[in-house]
Each structure stands twice: as C-alpha cells, then as structure tokens.
Amino acid sequence: MDREDQRRYFVVGSVFMEIVTPLFRKKVENDYTNKGFGSFHAFINSQSVKHILFHLRHRNTCCCQDQVHCFNSRALPVNYSQWDLLYTENPGPGPHNCHCKFTANQIQLDDLDITLASLILLNCCNLGQQDENIVGQLRQYKNDYLSHNTKGQITETEYHTLWTDLESFILQLDPSKEDDLIRLQQRPLDQQLCDKYLICLLDLHKKLDEQELLAWKEITDLDKKKQGVVIALSLPEDDESKIREKEFDQISLDDLKKDTGLTTLITFMDKHLAKDDLADSLAKFGF
Ligand SMILES: [Zn+2]
Ligand SMILES: [Zn+2]
Ligand SMILES: [Zn+2]
Structure with missing residues (x-):
C-alpha cells in the first residue's frame, strides 16, 4: 500500500x-x-x-x-x-x-x-x-x-x-x-480528514448501499476498529428511515468499535432499512 x-x-x-x-x-x-x-x-x-x-x-x-x-x-x-x-x-x-x-x-x-x-x-x-x-x-x-x-x-x-x-x-x-x-x-x-472526505466523495451516506460498503470494507486501509464508527457517523441524522437514531439506540458503541463493527452495522441496516430506502441507492445517476 x-x-x-x-x-x-x-x-x-x-x-x-x-x-x-x-x-x-x-x-x-x-x-x-x-x-x-x-x-x-x-x-x-x-x-x-x-x-x-x-x-x-x-x-x-x-x-x-x-x-x-x-x-x-x-x-x-x-x-x-x-x-x-x-x-x-x-x-x-x-x-x-x-x-x-x-x-x-x-x-x-x-x-x-x-x-x-x-x-x-x-x-x-x-x-x-x-x-x-x-x-x-x-x-x-x-x-x-x-x-x-x-x-x-x-x-x-x-x-x-x-x-x-x-x-x-x-x-x-x-x-x-x-x-x-x-x-x-x-x-x-x-489520515483522519482523508477518511472523512472518502466517505463524502463516495456518497456512502446517501447510498447506504450494502454491496458498496462490503466492497469498501474489503479494500479500505482504515483500522477495522474504526470502520463501523466511521460509517455509522456518516448515516443521515434526519432521514425518514430514522436509521441513525435506531442504530445508536440498538448498537452499542463498544460493538461498533470491535473488529466486527462494520459487519454488525451492515447486518443491522439489512434488518431495519425498508427496501424503499435501499431502492434509492440503485438509482445510480451522475455521481
Ligand atoms: Zn398543481
Ligand atoms: Zn406542477
Ligand atoms: Zn410540470
């Protein structure tokens, strides 16, 4: 690398x-x-x-x-x-x-x-x-x-x-x-600012696309213990799905900070995001 x-x-x-x-x-x-x-x-x-x-x-x-x-x-x-x-x-x-x-x-x-x-x-x-x-x-x-x-x-x-x-x-x-x-x-x-920009520029916070998250997880250099937290913080705060609220209600910070943090988060999103919310991520247009 x-x-x-x-x-x-x-x-x-x-x-x-x-x-x-x-x-x-x-x-x-x-x-x-x-x-x-x-x-x-x-x-x-x-x-x-x-x-x-x-x-x-x-x-x-x-x-x-x-x-x-x-x-x-x-x-x-x-x-x-x-x-x-x-x-x-x-x-x-x-x-x-x-x-x-x-x-x-x-x-x-x-x-x-x-x-x-x-x-x-x-x-x-x-x-x-x-x-x-x-x-x-x-x-x-x-x-x-x-x-x-x-x-x-x-x-x-x-x-x-x-x-x-x-x-x-x-x-x-x-x-x-x-x-x-x-x-x-x-x-x-x-490094910290770079990680932040990476999230913004990938538009992960809008896409909430599990496939893309999984792909990102495979190749990112970001410490495993930080991956879940970084993505969790990039989820929308006032989205109709209330994904961020639910997430912080139901997943402890300690769990997010484990090596398996991102997997925990993806499993959670899979369960709690309506398919309509995910459909958005499929409309891949422009950026
Ligand atoms: Zn009218
Ligand atoms: Zn009109
Ligand atoms: Zn019109």
Whole structure:
C-alpha cells in the first residue's frame, strides 16, 4: 500500500471538497442574486426552479399550472434524499400530483453538497456555455476518479493525467484559486480528514448501499476498529428511515468499535432499512 498514492487521493479529494464545492455554491449564489432573489430559499421556492426540479424527480407527470414548461426526463437525476432535503409536501386539496403541492425547506447554500450544487447549476441557472462545460467536466472528473474510488488511492501515472485538466478547469471558473491549488497540492496526508472526505466523495451516506460498503470494507486501509464508527457517523441524522437514531439506540458503541463493527452495522441496516430506502441507492445517476 503506497502512502503517496493515498496522499494523491487526498490532494484531489481536497480540491473537490475545499475548492470545487464552494465554487459551485458561489456560482449558484451569483445566479440567484442576479435574478433578484434575496436568498437560496427564495430561489428554490420560486415556481420556475421548483417546477424544473420537480420534473427531474417525477416521471410522466402533468402539472395543473405552467404546463408549457412541463417535461419528461428520461433519467431522474434528483434522488429521493435530495428532493426531501429541498422540499416538503403540503397536505393540499385534490388528488393531483404537481409541483404546486411542495414548499421549499429552510435550507442554506452550505447544505448543498457538490452533487446537488452541480445539479442545480446545470439545470436551474444561466451559466453561459463555457462555465456550463466546465461544471460538467468537473462533475465527470469527480465521477471518474473519486465517486467510485473505494480504495482512496490515485497512482502517480493517473495523477499526472488528471491534474493539469483539473487545474485548468478550476482556473477558468475562478483565476484567483491558483494559490489554493498550490497549497493543496503540497499538502501532507491527514489520515483522519482523508477518511472523512472518502466517505463524502463516495456518497456512502446517501447510498447506504450494502454491496458498496462490503466492497469498501474489503479494500479500505482504515483500522477495522474504526470502520463501523466511521460509517455509522456518516448515516443521515434526519432521514425518514430514522436509521441513525435506531442504530445508536440498538448498537452499542463498544460493538461498533470491535473488529466486527462494520459487519454488525451492515447486518443491522439489512434488518431495519425498508427496501424503499435501499431502492434509492440503485438509482445510480451522475455521481
Ligand atoms: Zn398543481
Ligand atoms: Zn410540470
Ligand atoms: Zn406542477
């Protein structure tokens, strides 16, 4: 196991967590400010944004208003947990299913992870052709090198093939990021932060995908005694399945800290997660 491979993963992961994600949020903010919205909440609560995101979650649905803008998306890139993070259904009148029944939740720009931020940027914002291409490229690079990189390693050869592009994408979006890029490139491996980024970038907390967890367990370098705890802490806190509450009610920390901690957790999830919750993880789209 090459520590330098891990460090290179950490550098690229840091770039996405500490530069790309905030840049995407900033772009969303610029867009809604230009359109005259006073807050992110006002923006996603607007009819037009709500309508677009609604059809990216709901297939074969015809609305009661603004029908000219209804569309049917082949893929449904907005997943259940993203939709629930953004909107709440009102117990409105009538049996119809339409965006008019939803209200935006009180969420902040900082609540957006890179996946959701890019989804909103590409679908609801006026980016201009160049920025749109770059956001798409960065999305693709995250997908290619991080989203399924359960090893948390990047070889020197691969690193050389991706770094120049990555640098150029980011500097085209924001030329002031050069110093940050240099700083991150020279950064020593911080194992704890790297483990945290690995979880975020794999989107394990959203997928709750047992197969992927098992695969991760096979190859991770993370100490067995920490694996269960790391994944347990990455489970959603306010998810409808109440998975995290149940988990801390029913599994002791001592059990999680054993060598078998992760197996205990996976067995638990298998028993307590409804199949609907797991179905989400099968909709593998984008990141
Ligand atoms: Zn309606
Ligand atoms: Zn519609
Ligand atoms: Zn509607």
